Amino acid sequence: MYNSTSGGYRGPHKMMLGSSPPPVTITKVFDAWSKSGSRACPSAHTDDEMIENENQSLRDRVADLEKKVHEQTDEIMCLRSTLADVLRRINTIEGARVVNSHSGGRATPTKEGVRLRHHHSDSARDVSKRASSYVPGRSPSATQIRRSAHYQSTSSLYSDGHSSSSVSPAPSPSPTHAQAQASHHPVHHARHTPSPSPFASPARPQQLGALNKRWASTSDFATPSHTARAHSPTPTNSQLSRAREAQYNPDEGVVKMYLRGRPLNLYVPTPMRETYNPSGPTAQPPAKLKLEWVYGYRGRDCRNNVYQLPTGEIVYFVAAVVVLYNVEDQMQRHYLGHTDDIKCLAVHPNKLLIATGQTAGHDRRDARPHIRVWDSVSLNTLHIIGISDIERSVACLAFSKADGGSLLVAVDEAPDHNMSVWDWSRGERGYKLLETKCAADQVLAVDFSPVDRNTIITCGKNHISFWNYESGMLAKRMGIFENRERPKYVTSISFTDTGNVISGDSNGNLLIWQRGGNTVCKMVRGAHEGPVFSILVQKDGAIITGGKDGRIIEWDRDLERTGNVIEVSEQFGAPRVVTSGRGTQLVVGTTRNCVLGGTFTFPLRPVMQGHTEELWALAPHPSQQQFLTAGYDRTCYLWDTMAHTIVWSKDIGEHAQSAAFSNNGEIVIIGTTSGRWFVMDSETREMYSQHQDGNEPIQVLRFSPSGQYLAVGSRDNNIYVYQVSEDCRKYTRIGRCQGHSSFVTHLDWSADSQFLQSNSGDYELLFWNAGLCRQIVQTSQMRDVEWASNTCTLNFSTLGIWPEGADGTDINTCAKANQSSLLATGDDFGKVKVFAFPASNQKARCYEYGGHSSHVTAVGYLHDDSRLISTGGRDTAIMQWVGPTSPKFHKLDSSSLECGNLINKQNVNPISTLGTRNKKSIAKTIDLQFMNGVQAMAL
Numbered sequence: 001m002y003n004s005t006s007g008g009y010r011g012p013h014k015m016m017l018g019s020s021p022p023p024v025t026i027t028k029v030f031d032a033w034s035k036s037g038s039r040a041c042p043s044a045h046t047d048d049e050m051i052e053n054e055n056q057s058l059r060d061r062v063a064d065l066e067k068k069v070h071e072q073t074d075e076i077m078c079l080r081s082t083l084a085d086v087l088r089r090i091n092t093i094e095g096a097r098v099v100n101s102h103s104g105g106r107a108t109p110t111k112e113g114v115r116l117r118h119h120h121s122d123s124a125r126d127v128s129k130r131a132s133s134y135v136p137g138r139s140p141s142a143t144q145i146r147r148s149a150h151y152q153s154t155s156s157l158y159s160d161g162h163s164s165s166s167v168s169p170a171p172s173p174s175p176t177h178a179q180a181q182a183s184h185h186p187v188h189h190a191r192h193t194p195s196p197s198p199f200a201s202p203a204r205p206q207q208l209g210a211l212n213k214r215w216a217s218t219s220d221f222a223t224p225s226h227t228a229r230a231h232s233p234t235p236t237n238s239q240l241s242r243a244r245e246a247q248y249n250p251d252e253g254v255v256k257m258y259l260r261g262r263p264l265n266l267y268v269p270t271p272m273r274e275t276y277n278p279s280g281p282t283a284q285p286p287a288k289l290k291l292e293w294v295y296g297y298r299g300r301d302c303r304n305n306v307y308q309l310p311t312g313e314i315v316y317f318v319a320a321v322v323v324l325y326n327v328e329d330q331m332q333r334h335y336l337g338h339t340d341d342i343k344c345l346a347v348h349p350n351k352l353l354i355a356t357g358q359t360a361g362h363d364r365r366d367a368r369p370h371i372r373v374w375d376s377v378s379l380n381t382l383h384i385i386g387i388s389d390i391e392r393s394v395a396c397l398a399f400s401k402a403d404g405g406s407l408l409v410a411v412d413e414a415p416d417h418n419m420s421v422w423d424w425s426r427g428e429r430g431y432k433l434l435e436t437k438c439a440a441d442q443v444l445a446v447d448f449s450p451v452d453r454n455t456i457i458t459c460g461k462n463h464i465s466f467w468n469y470e471s472g473m474l475a476k477r478m479g480i481f482e483n484r485e486r487p488k489y490v491t492s493i494s495f496t497d498t499g500n501v502i503s504g505d506s507n508g509n510l511l512i513w514q515r516g517g518n519t520v521c522k523m524v525r526g527a528h529e530g531p532v533f534s535i536l537v538q539k540d541g542a543i544i545t546g547g548k549d550g551r552i553i554e555w556d557r558d559l560e561r562t563g564n565v566i567e568v569s570e571q572f573g574a575p576r577v578v579t580s581g582r583g584t585q586l587v588v589g590t591t592r593n594c595v596l597g598g599t600f601t602f603p604l605r606p607v608m609q610g611h612t613e614e615l616w617a618l619a620p621h622p623s624q625q626q627f628l629t630a631g632y633d634r635t636c637y638l639w640d641t642m643a644h645t646i647v648w649s650k651d652i653g654e655h656a657q658s659a660a661f662s663n664n665g666e667i668v669i670i671g672t673t674s675g676r677w678f679v680m681d682s683e684t685r686e687m688y689s690q691h692q693d694g695n696e697p698i699q700v701l702r703f704s705p706s707g708q709y710l711a712v713g714s715r716d717n718n719i720y721v722y723q724v725s726e727d728c729r730k731y732t733r734i735g736r737c738q739g740h741s742s743f744v745t746h747l748d749w750s751a752d753s754q755f756l757q758s759n760s761g762d763y764e765l766l767f768w769n770a771g772l773c774r775q776i777v778q779t780s781q782m783r784d785v786e787w788a789s790n791t792c793t794l795n796f797s798t799l800g801i802w803p804e805g806a807d808g809t810d811i812n813t814c815a816k817a818n819q820s821s822l823l824a825t826g827d828d829f830g831k832v833k834v835f836a837f838p839a840s841n842q843k844a845r846c847y848e849y850g851g852h853s854s855h856v857t858a859v860g861y862l863h864d865d866s867r868l869i870s871t872g873g874r875d876t877a878i879m880q881w882v883g884p885t886s887p888k889f890h891k892l893d894s895s896s897l898e899c900g901n902l903i904n905k906q907n908v909n910p911i912s913t914l915g916t917r918n919k920k921s922i923a924k925t926i927d928l929q930f931m932n933g934v935q936a937m938a939l
Helices: 026-040 048-102 124-131 142-150 175-184 226-231 237-243 796-801 887-891 919-938
Strands: 247-249 254-259 262-267 290-295 313-318 321-326 331-335 342-347 353-358 371-375 381-385 394-399 408-412 418-423 431-437 443-448 455-460 463-470 473-478 490-495 501-505 510-513 520-524 532-537 543-547 551-555 561-567 575-580 586-590 595-598 605-608 615-620 626-631 635-640 645-651 656-661 667-672 676-681 687-692 698-703 709-714 719-725 730-737 744-749 755-760 765-769 811-816 822-827 832-836 846-849 856-861 867-872 878-882
Touching (some): 262 796, 353 394, 408 443, 463 490, 551 575, 698 744, 822 867
Antiparallel strands (some): 342 353, 394 408, 408 418, 463 473, 490 501, 543 551, 575 586, 586 595, 626 635, 667 676, 698 709, 811 822, 822 832, 856 867
């Protein structure tokens, strides 16, 4: 903690279990004072100088005694925490012995009985998310390791009456009591399922339990196996769920909730103590949201995913949203049928139907990867294909062309890289005609020949293959390069109007393959300096290529240069896909997640820009319709929500983790993963100063309501408090708040700027006197404090946002509306939820919205609550949601943009209800839209 006497930092003191600190009694203090006092008493024979010396000696002794008392308090805290941890381990081991004795198991836990339990997740990105709160490769700080070993439980250290004063695990029970409980109430986690372990014996059922992933609780050690549960008198799931519901003590005004099986004590505000019921009815959120705008595009690792539609819209995807963007009218529509990352997109020859393929989803009901065929006019889903056939993800897909688009080919990203051909319009789920292994290595593209009905081309690592589909069989011929250099990757393919195949490779070469054959008839060496990412054949026969060298080159039909070249700025990245726009315009998707538009005559201009790396920082402007984002791509963007454009961008040279505007909006603070934070002018982008607080990421930045203080929450477990002066340009550190046993995740200021509340990675809720940088241990005194914001995910007002079985890391962010009773949250499953505030009752009702395919890292309301902004982590998407207070809310197409489900009501699975639609009406809709599409193309 911060020592106000010495002005320095005192780390935790290690102490052996058998040692005890020397007692410092009040009697000794009094005796010392008496002796010093007697010597310092004035008399006729002492002069003033001696009195002053004695008084100084007395002050020094008292200061030394005070310092020793503080040191011994720290040692006692460390000792009690360590002892509690040891007791928990002993209790759970002894409890496991009793359970195993009932089931005939061994009395002592075996190696399998204490192995680590792997956290179950529907997507690998969730594991990486929890490790990506700071730069990969950065090892935990020594402070974090030391504290995690000794400061596991503080509920017995700071107490207020009979309840815990900090949100930490309750003290461990006695061994006898724990032993009795272990045999009747085994630990149960609703979300977690056992996963294979390298230590498990195949002859024995796998056991649940082991060390918590954050080492924050040891109550899971050696929990009973499946066999033990079957023969022991254990409660049912419903009984166990009821046992873990929040418990309210009206005498003390304390509600005890359980997070990952750990009891957490929260104080109920005084006006609610008499009537509060944690299981009582909850209010329906007063407002819904609609998706107004999506910022971003996925071009860094996807190909052939930008197309121009006859409606004038550009179609592309980012995260789990397909965006249909009308650039001239500045309008977006969104297809929201997918549940996770969209990886590929294909447009039907009629230019109205679209097929998109995704990876496995968050939601276990429809977690399997699949393909959706949908209508680009009505945004209705027509067919869902491959639910049980695609193993990992859809790498690429294409409609047939010569027969009017009756077939659909798709390639799986699984190790076998299976290719399947579908009669997509037969039945609700389509009909798979055949499936075969496509290649031994990665497949990058697949396409049907526009002139030969049964010809399919695939390309990728170490191959280009020519397939012929006939009589229900696929015949494969590998491309023959003869004496030419064989490229490591064939990166792109297209077709000329005569049916010849054009391919581009990783060496920068262009090759023409004879129609119907598998040999090269022409080659252009060094067409690009690096891989050829895209090949576009226009209606007049001209060929346009885009490469990693950042150039877009036009060729005639004989692959001779026409002289037209576009150099794409390095700021936007290399062209990943080039497609035809209106007239002579080109639409270009780049590797830095930008969509550009232009011609060979007029320079390319950004149509859509986005982040390229994981996104964490979000700061709404305090007085304008703007917000700032920053991430691991080292770039900060200021966005305008009305014009849907970037006001400015700045490369700060470091991975950004957090951001905050000053109260007047003139200054913006950017926190980085290195512990450095920058002070920058929000208009001119001038850097005024930079500061360093430790070497760990700056997790959160927050100005006080008065504007006089800045709180800096770090991953080194500390909160640094600064005094702000000179129009928010000068910052002077007041002190450091120490007490968290894990990294700081969220913090809020009180309305009077005197107090702070903060959460940490091990589910603590601590309170602080901001001016003194001291922890307030009597937390019951804070029950009626009014908070200026509510970003802490763990407090009384947010008790109801935690779903049953939550593991403490599921909810990453929350934000209260500034002028209304709404609370928005973002979680690990790509969901944005809206609750009524306060959400202080368990199982609070909410509206749930999809769209993100990665963990939602931040949510925030604009100053007037007209819009909510959400940011995705690895999906790099920024989504702008509009509420009923905005005039634009009622103008948006509710059938396509309103995706919210009211939780705690019966949710409908879109996959299971597809068959209830009237097929005849769908057919009529398609026919009508096709005619409209023909008219649109004629225009």
